[in-house]
Amino acid sequence: MKLCVVGTGYVGLVAGTCFAESGNDVICVDNVAAKIEALRRGAIPIYEPGLAELVARNVAESRLAFTTDLADGVRKSQVIFIAVGTPSGEDGSADLGAVMSVSREIARVMDDYRVIVAKSTVPIGTSARVRAEIAAGTTHPFDVVSNPEFMKEGAAIEDFMKPDRVIIGAASTRAVEIMRQLYEPFVRTGNPILVMDNPSAEMTKYAANALLATRISFMNEIANLCERVGADVDQIRRGIGYDRRIGHHFLFPGVGYGGSCFPKDVKAVIHTAHEHGVKFPLLNAVEDVNEAQKRRLVEKVAAEFGEDLRGRRIAVWGLAFKPRTDDMREAPSITIVEGLLARGAEVAVHDPEALGEARKVFGDRVSYHRLNYEALDGADALLIVTEWNEFRRPDFSRMKHLLRRPMIFDGRNLYEPEVMREHGFAYFPIGRAAVRATA
Numbered sequence: 451m452k453l454c455v456v457g458t459g460y461v462g463l464v465a466g467t468c469f470a471e472s473g474n475d476v477i478c479v480d481n482v483a484a485k486i487e488a489l490r491r492g493a494i495p496i497y498e499p500g501l502a503e504l505v506a507r508n509v510a511e512s513r514l515a516f517t518t519d520l521a522d523g524v525r526k527s528q529v530i531f532i533a534v535g536t537p538s539g540e541d542g543s544a545d546l547g548a549v550m551s552v553s554r555e556i557a558r559v560m561d562d563y564r565v566i567v568a569k570s571t572v573p574i575g576t577s578a579r580v581r582a583e584i585a586a587g588t589t590h591p592f593d594v595v596s597n598p599e600f601m602k603e604g605a606a607i608e609d610f611m612k613p614d615r616v617i618i619g620a621a622s623t624r625a626v627e628i629m630r631q632l633y634e635p636f637v638r639t640g641n642p643i644l645v646m647d648n649p650s651a652e653m654t655k656y657a658a659n660a661l662l663a664t665r666i667s668f669m670n671e672i673a674n675l676c677e678r679v680g681a682d683v684d685q686i687r688r689g690i691g692y693d694r695r696i697g698h699h700f701l702f703p704g705v706g707y708g709g710s711c712f713p714k715d716v717k718a719v720i721h722t723a724h725e726h727g728v729k730f731p732l733l734n735a736v737e738d739v740n741e742a743q744k745r746r747l748v749e750k751v752a753a754e755f756g757e758d759l760r761g762r763r764i765a766v767w768g769l770a771f772k773p774r775t776d777d778m779r780e781a782p783s784i785t786i787v788e789g790l791l792a793r794g795a796e797v798a799v800h801d802p803e804a805l806g807e808a809r810k811v812f813g814d815r816v817s818y819h820r821l822n823y824e825a826l827d828g829a830d831a832l833l834i835v836t837e838w839n840e841f842r843r844p845d846f847s848r849m850k851h852l853l854r855r856p857m858i859f860d861g862r863n864l865y866e867p868e869v870m871r872e873h874g875f876a877y878f879p880i881g882r883a884a885v886r887a888t889a
């Protein structure tokens with residue numbers, strides 16, 4: 451099939467590349483010329499494991515091309531995916547500016563039947579708006595499909611190639627058939643393609659993200675309660691995870707959720723509910739808990755060192771909102787580093803992939819370290835913010851030697867408190883007993 455994917459970010463670039471990998475001819479479009487020029491040179495503007503190799507192979511085999519010329523992409527393609535950003539507007543609603551302008555442009559240049567697919571996460575009713583916008587600009591036949599994306603950054607290729615399910619929201623059997631053909635190679639192990647109406651497809655995506663965010667906030671509250679009552683959240687996580695009604699996923703407490711999706715999607719559901727006169731107190735609480743959780747680690751630091759952190763040097767490991775990505779959008783690390791800076795601390799940061807993004811956020815207000823141990827030199831404490839694999843089994847004696855004090859505030863519960871006691875660290879995890887007295 452001939453496909454066009456508009457928006458070459460985390461979703462568009464992965465989707466376009468994976469569709470090319472399954473044999474389709476794909477044109478990826480973006481309105482940022484520098485991004486397209488970089489892609490043409492073989493440079494990948496984001497970090498996503500395995501993506502560079504897949505892009506190179508499909509470009510070399512002429513199935514994948516990059517352009518800023520949307521009209522060319524639309525004319526050459528039967529199916530057009532809209533995968534542009536839908537950031538939060540000031541009132542929390544999803545900003546559909548890019549989705550609607552791309553829709554108008556598609557209508558202007560299409561010259562035959564087209565399937566237009568909303569891949570971006572969009573509020574309920576958007577497909578109807580897109581349909582109206584396109585109908586106003588063309589006399590050619592078309593269908594609008596809602597096909598939300600569930601990939602996780604850091605495992606996006608695997609998720610796209612083997613999705614748990616594919617959601618297709620459409621009113622036309624012709625469009626559904628085309629979408630089925632497109633996705634069948636990805637669901638050969640039997641995972642379902644679920645066909646539903648457009649609004650339900652749109653709602654499914656928001657419901658999934660809102661529920662995952664709810665689980666995170668719930669576990670963070672349980673963790674905070676555990677600290678007060680002397681229970682261990684890690685035992686509770688296992689204890690409830692084996693209940694098949696609950697399952698093990700998304701039960702890890704931490705520093706709060708971040709990223710380009712959960713915060714904005716929770717806000718968008720709250721906004722949609724409000725617009726329709728529906729109260730959704732649960733999601734307001736999920737957000738409030740998350741905002742408070744992002745401050746917890748620095749509060750723990752302040753509880754040990756006092757509110758005034760002038761003269762203290764604090765090391766931070768992990769800045770990306772999750773491991774295996776360089777994405778720092780809404781990352782809890784931003785609240786944490788800003789909290790340390792506001793209290794006067796000198797901050798030394800390390801992340802395996804996100805230092806470039808971090809520079810855009812913190813400028814010259816922190817020091818950047820390519821090697822994790824380097825950041826520890828002379829620091830009064832280490833804060834662990836992102837659970838990169840390479841932080842799981844560090845050389846504790848080297849760390850102890852480098853740190854001015856052997857003190858770790860662990861926002862991801864990477865280590866066992868007892869082991870840390872044996873290594874002679876003061877250790878402050880989330881929802882588990884802290885180790886204060888060092889050996």
Ligand SMILES: NC(=O)c1ccc[n+]([C@@H]2O[C@H](COP(=O)([O-])OP(=O)(O)OC[C@H]3O[C@@H](n4cnc5c(N)ncnc54)[C@H](O)[C@@H]3O)[C@@H](O)[C@H]2O)c1
Binds near residue numbers: 457
């Ligand atoms: N990132 C994720 O993990 C993820 C997962 C599922 C769904 N989503 C959803 O997918 C959508 C895209 O997310 P993303 O993370 O890929 O965003 P992104 O910001 O990484 O990418 C969006 C791209 O669209 C381009 N763009 C914007 N306006 C354009 C226009 N008018 N014409 C052409 N290109 C334009 C931007 O330059 C950018 O490259 C969002 O709605 C998001 O909620 C994201």
